[in-house]
Amino acid sequence: MAIEKKSLEKIFDVNVSRWKTSISWIEEDFIVTRGYFQEDLIGNVSFADVVFLLLRGNLPSKDESKMLDAILVSFCDHGVTPPSTQIARLAASTGSPLHASAAAGLLAFGKEHAGAIQECMKLLQETLKNDGKVSQLAKELVYDYLEKDEKIPGFGHRYHRRDPRAARILELAKDYKCIGRHAQLALEIEKVLNRLKNISMNIDGANAAILSDLGFHWEIGTGMFMIGRLPGLIAHINEEKAEEKPFRKTLNLGDIEYHGRKPDRIMRG
Amino acid sequence: MAIEKKSLEKIFDVNVSRWKTSISWIEEDFIVTRGYFQEDLIGNVSFADVVFLLLRGNLPSKDESKMLDAILVSFCDHGVTPPSTQIARLAASTGSPLHASAAAGLLAFGKEHAGAIQECMKLLQETLKNDGKVSQLAKELVYDYLEKDEKIPGFGHRYHRRDPRAARILELAKDYKCIGRHAQLALEIEKVLNRLKNISMNIDGANAAILSDLGFHWEIGTGMFMIGRLPGLIAHINEEKAEEKPFRKTLNLGDIEYHGRKPDRIMRG
Amino acid sequence: MAIEKKSLEKIFDVNVSRWKTSISWIEEDFIVTRGYFQEDLIGNVSFADVVFLLLRGNLPSKDESKMLDAILVSFCDHGVTPPSTQIARLAASTGSPLHASAAAGLLAFGKEHAGAIQECMKLLQETLKNDGKVSQLAKELVYDYLEKDEKIPGFGHRYHRRDPRAARILELAKDYKCIGRHAQLALEIEKVLNRLKNISMNIDGANAAILSDLGFHWEIGTGMFMIGRLPGLIAHINEEKAEEKPFRKTLNLGDIEYHGRKPDRIMRG
Amino acid sequence: MAIEKKSLEKIFDVNVSRWKTSISWIEEDFIVTRGYFQEDLIGNVSFADVVFLLLRGNLPSKDESKMLDAILVSFCDHGVTPPSTQIARLAASTGSPLHASAAAGLLAFGKEHAGAIQECMKLLQETLKNDGKVSQLAKELVYDYLEKDEKIPGFGHRYHRRDPRAARILELAKDYKCIGRHAQLALEIEKVLNRLKNISMNIDGANAAILSDLGFHWEIGTGMFMIGRLPGLIAHINEEKAEEKPFRKTLNLGDIEYHGRKPDRIMRG
Structure with a gap:
């Protein structure tokens, strides 16, 4: 007895957007990314090659591969000077876990930073x-x-x-x-x-x-910068957690200038 | 006229925690990471080497380098099946920018996932x-x-x-x-x-x-997993933004079972 | 002996941006927000009043206060239908802590959502x-x-x-x-x-x-929407953690359509 | 012709976890939260009542309502002293949008902070x-x-x-x-x-x-703290965006102490 697709859809009400992707094909014991079995990529191409493959759709030439690898290395760290690194360390100092502290750091990759x-x-x-x-x-x-x-x-x-x-x-x-x-x-x-x-x-x-x-x-x-910088952020989070006291205090009350409305009375009561 | 350090500190009230780090040393035109000039690392070592250097403190041997590179490649993507990827795509579908969508994805790397x-x-x-x-x-x-x-x-x-x-x-x-x-x-x-x-x-x-x-x-x-997976998350965010309609609808009202308190009246008036 | 400000600055190299704010004035045992002692605000004005005070700079009239309160209530929740709520629950299901799961949810407040x-x-x-x-x-x-x-x-x-x-x-x-x-x-x-x-x-x-x-x-x-919706996100995170199995599975392999490159060989070996 | 549920499930392969919730019941033109029509809550109860309702499951008494309102007000702001506020402002200073900057701030609500x-x-x-x-x-x-x-x-x-x-x-x-x-x-x-x-x-x-x-x-x-503090974070993000130059510089190179490995040569050549 043939069931018409339309009536089935009505029963399950499935006109939601299906998940479609051209990035990876997953079946049981079968993982293909951009047309390559992952077990063939592993050990045969570098991480920089995979970045190229994921973001461009094909593997790079030898020279392109070395070039992108060099670029990724060049993003690695700039000490504690950037807002992203300070944020990641500040978050880590509050006891936030590593993945949340790293995410906080990445949230600083706005127009003016990365x-x-x-x-x-x-x-x-x-x-x-x-x-x-x-x-x-x-x-x-x-x-x-x-x-x-x-x-x-x-x-x-x-x-x-x-x-x-x-x-x-x-x-x-x-x-x-x-x-x-x-x-x-x-x-x-x-x-x-x-x-x-x-x-x-x-x-x-x-x-x-x-x-x-x-x-x-x-x-x-920005995506390329994030990929290159994430290991640096993680190194800083680990250092903060291992070496510093919790709840990093970056300023004293004297470092703050208040220029808002003064309260009507100086002491309450 | 010598100014004693102590009295100066009083003026500026600076007993806040200084920023200390052993990861990178930054001076004008001078960027050193874990004891290496970055311009020497760039082009001479792979991104996997830099990950090892940042997180372990020293460069790996040749075999260790190839091994870590293979491990990083192995994390690259698992299609749309993991919560982190679905989250990154859902966030991207609301028009959130790439760096915020990727951060959202990383926030799913809790104890049960990565x-x-x-x-x-x-x-x-x-x-x-x-x-x-x-x-x-x-x-x-x-x-x-x-x-x-x-x-x-x-x-x-x-x-x-x-x-x-x-x-x-x-x-x-x-x-x-x-x-x-x-x-x-x-x-x-x-x-x-x-x-x-x-x-x-x-x-x-x-x-x-x-x-x-x-x-x-x-x-x-978890940090290693995040480094390896971030390029995949970014590829998915790009795909979502390029291929899908905004505000991805993943379910219909019929897919939701409400089992809370029923309201006292069915229609207001 | 007067010390000139300029020479002191040189010693400490402090031409960084000072923290300035007109929102709150903090001294020892002294907390003033927008010109009001916080101990005077507490118990005398509603949370909606404080939202108005923080974002507009002054307290609202009685009618404005009731109006803003009603608006904040109206944002409270829309079940599991919005991407932000699904994201918060997906993140919570991976064991990510509450604050990280809520932050993930807020990251979905892009142009197309809130x-x-x-x-x-x-x-x-x-x-x-x-x-x-x-x-x-x-x-x-x-x-x-x-x-x-x-x-x-x-x-x-x-x-x-x-x-x-x-x-x-x-x-x-x-x-x-x-x-x-x-x-x-x-x-x-x-x-x-x-x-x-x-x-x-x-x-x-x-x-x-x-x-x-x-x-x-x-x-x-968007800020107003976030304030109004955050309690709902937190309620959903708590429900997910209390009622659901970890690592929520929202789809089956059959729900995914792969339309990328096919691999050259079907089985490796 | 009756279609057995089981065979249908096979066709659609739907043994994924359904979305279940006891928080809100959404149908067309019908929004019920914890047993109340939202249009009845709006204008009749305060935002603090809704926080109580969402997180406890029932509406508070009059005294409980005033108490919770006072508690929410007491969280409102502590100037630029907490890591969460500094993070939100640092993120905003990079040009990150409001919702991402606020999420970054909330990521600092770890064990040691909120x-x-x-x-x-x-x-x-x-x-x-x-x-x-x-x-x-x-x-x-x-x-x-x-x-x-x-x-x-x-x-x-x-x-x-x-x-x-x-x-x-x-x-x-x-x-x-x-x-x-x-x-x-x-x-x-x-x-x-x-x-x-x-x-x-x-x-x-x-x-x-x-x-x-x-x-x-x-x-x-922590959830209660987040609800109470979010308006303050948003006020600081707005102030940062309106009053400060982009890419806030919080420290000079002289404020950083490097105690890692020295490079082998001082100048490359």
């Missing part, structure tokens, strides 16, 4: 949609930002005059033949900025350029 | 503090759990009878000479469990054993 | 910057959205044809004399939408209108 | 399971903690010698007839601690005692 790499990728990718010589596009872009009195994302650094990681990434990009038009544009921007304001490319700028030349869409920028 | 690897590491490490032959310790452990009617963390799987990733990790551990007493204990446990209940080691069990033999303390388990 | 109230507030507030009669502005707005084939935030509901909470909030707004131009605009929009498409105002629309008439800037919308 | 209230509730509730006079139980408890050289949760405060909020809550508890054995025990503990160490009850201790006397299980402690 976001720089994404914004720089967007800037490079959208600028190159315009006609014109790369050197000309760079000049126009810099003058435009100077006129708006805005910082160009990926250039200049809170703590470094010449970010040693940026130079290294660009050097490797040459070795691995990963320099394309995005890196050329970033280098031209740096040339102009250097001359006018003595400002250099930082690691976000270098990584933004090379990731763009590797074919990554700018929307992947 | 926690299994950590609990299995703890079990193996603490069991081996006891005297006795490994096979004997394994037998006692299994009987103890059967008597308590509890699942042994790291053995059995919701979806797989023979987890193909576990076998592969153990095979590589032999190749890379990373089999030690923890892996032996895990294999003995599997032998007994297999005979009695037809249950096998899963990927958490295999990784827990090998990470323990690599010298990692059990407290690092 | 965001509707904020977008509706923005729409009403910006529309009223234009000249013209409210009924005319409403008509233009509806036709504009119909032409773009977009949903107007705050109108229509996934599960309800006539949202009973919306009618009640509007009724109370009349009693408490909180109906202003924003509510008039919302009611005019509803009139047109109702006639053309049989679509009514939902609770987000009603709350957006009244919060706007209470003088709240649209940027406060 | 956790004190929960631990104090547990301590009071478990101590009272023992036989003996309350004054005797208090004495034993204090001596036990002094011997272990541990802080009793809910007593003593980082910034206050006499927490003005605690005295106020206890005063109101007398007015509202909410003083029971838990409050008596807390007051006896304070008496002993005051005599021996000049330490007083803080707001967490007072709230823990009264919430216990109101019949709340200790597991609800």
